[in-house]
Amino acid sequence: MRFLQATVVSRHCAALKGLAYPRNYATIAEPAAPAVKTQAIPGPRSLELKGKLSAIQNVVPVQLFADYEKSIGNYLVDVDGNVLLDVYTQISSIPLGYNHPRLLNVFQNEKNLKTLIxxxxxxxxxxxxxxxxxxxxxxxxxxxxxxxxxxxxxxxxxxxxxxxxxxxxxxxxxxxxxxxxxxxxxxxxxxxxxxxxxxxxxxxxxxxxxxxxxxxxxxxxxxxxxxxxxxxxxxxxxxxxxxxxxxxxxxxxxxxxxxxxxxxxxxxxxxxxxxxxxxxxxxxxxxxxxxxxxxxxxxxxxxxxxxxxxxxxxxxxxxxxxxxxxxxxxxxxxxxxxxxxxxxxxxxxxxxxxxxxxxxxxxxxxxxxxxxxxxxxxxxxxxxxxxxxxxQEENLLKNVNIAGKVLKDGLLDLEKEYSHILNSTRGRGTFLAVNCQNGKARDDIVNRLRMKGIQTGGCGEISIRFRPALTFQEKHANIVLDVFRSVLREL
Ligand SMILES: Cc1ncc(COP(=O)(O)O)c(C=O)c1O
Known part of the structure; x- marks a missing residue:
């Protein structure tokens, strides 16, 4: 987070001096890879919070409690310190990853703050x-x-x-x-x-x-x-x-x-x-x-x-x-x-x-x-x-097409290799999905992926869906594919 704050400040300085920002400004100091620390997800701290919340609400769908201060870029960090590469992004609703400096900056401005309140x-x-x-x-x-x-x-x-x-x-x-x-x-x-x-x-x-x-x-x-x-x-x-x-x-x-x-x-x-x-x-x-x-x-x-x-x-x-x-x-x-x-x-x-x-x-x-x-x-x-x-500035639609092709091609390869487990890879850009043999097998794979640090989501009866942020890159796709392969090897 220290890097992130420093970047926001330096952008301010660049603006003051009338300098152009680097085009790849959105390159955020993300973790290099996912890291799971607990025996299960939700971990102990998430379970404790789930208990508290359940006194007030139905919590059946709650998968974990996140730490949105620590989450960054394509990585979601939970309250137990697990760092997950997030290819589900709050049910497909985070465009630029977590704590993107340009979005943090929006409310640094007093005029915009007044719009907020x-x-x-x-x-x-x-x-x-x-x-x-x-x-x-x-x-x-x-x-x-x-x-x-x-x-x-x-x-x-x-x-x-x-x-x-x-x-x-x-x-x-x-x-x-x-x-x-x-x-x-x-x-x-x-x-x-x-x-x-x-x-x-x-x-x-x-x-x-x-x-x-x-x-x-x-x-x-x-x-x-x-x-x-x-x-x-x-x-x-x-x-x-x-x-x-x-x-x-x-x-x-x-x-x-x-x-x-x-x-x-x-x-x-x-x-x-x-x-x-x-x-x-x-x-x-x-x-x-x-x-x-x-x-x-x-x-x-x-x-x-x-x-x-x-x-x-x-x-x-x-x-x-x-x-x-x-x-x-x-x-x-x-x-x-x-x-x-x-x-x-x-x-x-x-x-x-x-x-x-x-x-x-x-x-x-x-x-x-x-x-x-x-x-x-x-x-x-x-x-x-x-x-x-x-x-527009960072040409993220092109990025989506490039990263999406890597992920889709990789899923198609996995599907060929593990045709008894996966089939029907499909989708456009990074909006992708693959089918499993049945709902139980799908849920098992989604859980195993999470325990190895990849947060995906299910959809329909038997599908796993990928909904990464627009800042998801080829290197992230390769991490997803490596982890996916290791899960398939285990089955
Ligand atoms: C295609 C589509 N339409 C509508 C909705 C409902 O949106 P919301 O959950 O914001 O009410 C969703 C939510 O997942 C959706 O996927």
Whole structure:
């Protein structure tokens, strides 16, 4: 940490003297390798804290207690002194690793500190910098053609509020521009009845994850434990392509999957229209993440967009997990060569705050229709701006592609060598996954990797996912692969 602080100070000095910073400024004094000190993780200190917390909350998912003062770069340090190379990064939400000096610097500045402590109700009292700040985000990273931006708190509430924009857009199209609400609509919506509270739906896919809040949950289908006991809307759920690997050897099967699933989308739109619950929007992840890193081809997404356009159904691409550079592009859907932008793109995680980009026509005409007290957090936007600066200055997307190729090629080699244990390596950039024989074997490998200092995560029933920071480099990939190999040797 001493080095880190010294670096922050020297950057200040460089700024004062008008000197240019070295391009590889983000090279942080990380540990050279992971180091596990305890017999098990969670270690004794983590267990003690877990006991304390369990008196207040359910702690079943807690894996360890971290020391965020000591964690640095790609390494997560826990309270027992274990140093883990983190390729899971807080469920894919740390863009530049821990304690990145450029992010630490953001709040050294008194103006930014005031942004942090004077948190506004953005919908009614935005600060004077807000329009310019949003404009700069729009110009730097918005998907081409999406001119509007709504900020939110998290991934779930971004999706959930985006559904509202879609429903409002859909009803405006039905009603006609500038047509007032009827008395019947205004009265019936107050008691949750049509026509004011219309029967409309969002089509989603089996295996999808779009969040756990009440509306978003109706479009989440990855695990029953997220949904059980909670009422859901009767909304259509289509099959998502189930590919076989390697892709090049399974083209016919995979193409059939695309065609079958697209046909199902059309049938469901038809069916729900007839049922009196018309489909206003389709929500889809560019890679189904929580559901098991299920990919689909650019042709599948092109087909989906075409269906949406033909049927007057909005296309929402959920980039909460895939967005922010980890697939080698800022937005994963940029890989799909779509015919124009999707209608809405939601984000959160690596972007530091939630929100969505959308086309102008999805902006409600009246106030307070998509609204909450905070509607995001300007202090998180300051962090996002600095994250974007670092991505651009240090060419981190190129880094992701290079490090990702090393990791992917290495996983493919391991898969060949240990084909009875691993299969179906897949993904883009460093957003990668590999399958195990079954869930028990997967959990065992994830635990063994952790005990050797590599923090990965599971997804779906049988997959291990890799979600490193954008600063993850070739040398880190080689450490992961060496440790992985030693785990496979043990099995
Ligand atoms: C694709 C996707 N959408 C939405 C969400 C929900 O985001 P949050 O957990 O911030 O509510 C997640 C979270 O993992 C996600 O992966």
């Amino acid at each position: 004077n948190r506004p109700a953005l919908g009614v009292f935005p600060g004077k910098e807000w329009p310019e700040q949003l404009n700069s985000i729009l110009t730097k990273i918005a998907p081409k053609g999406l001119s509007n931006l709504t900020t939110m708190m998290c991934g779930s509430c971004s999706n959930e509020n985006a559904y509202k924009n879609i429903f409002i857009w859909y009803r405006r199209n039905q009603r006609g521009e500038n047509v007032d609400f009827t008395d019947a609509e205004m009265q019936s919506c107050m008691i949750n009845q049509p026509p004011g509270a219309p029967k409309l739906s969002i089509l989603s896919f089996n295996g999808a994850f779009h969040g756990r809040t009440l509306g978003a949950l109706s479009t989440t289908h990855s695990k029953y434990i997220h949904k059980i006991d909670v009422p859901s809307f009767d909304w259509p759920i289509a099959s998502f392509p189930q590919y076989q690997y390697p892709l090049a050897e399974n083209e016919r099967h995979n193409k059939e999957q695309d065609q079958r699933c697209l046909a199902e989308v059309e049938e469901l739109i038809e069916k729900y229209n007839k049922k009196g619950i018309p489909v206003a929007g389709i929500i889809v992840e560019p890679i189904q993440s929580e559901g098991g890193d299920n990919e689909a081809s650019p042709e599948f997404f092109q087909g989906l967009q075409k269906i949406g356009k033909q049927r007057g159904v909005a296309l929402l691409i959920d980039e909460v997990q895939t967005g922010g550079g980890c697939t080698g592009k800022i937005w994963c859907h940029e890989h799909f060569n779509l015919d124009g932008p999707p209608d809405v793109v939601t984000f959160s995680k690596k972007m530091q705050l939630g929100g969505y980009f959308h086309k102008e026509e999805f902006k409600p005409q009246q106030g307070y229709r998509v609204f909450n007290t905070w509607m995001g957090d300007p202090s998180k936007l300051l962090l996002l701006q600095e994250v974007i600066n670092v991505i």
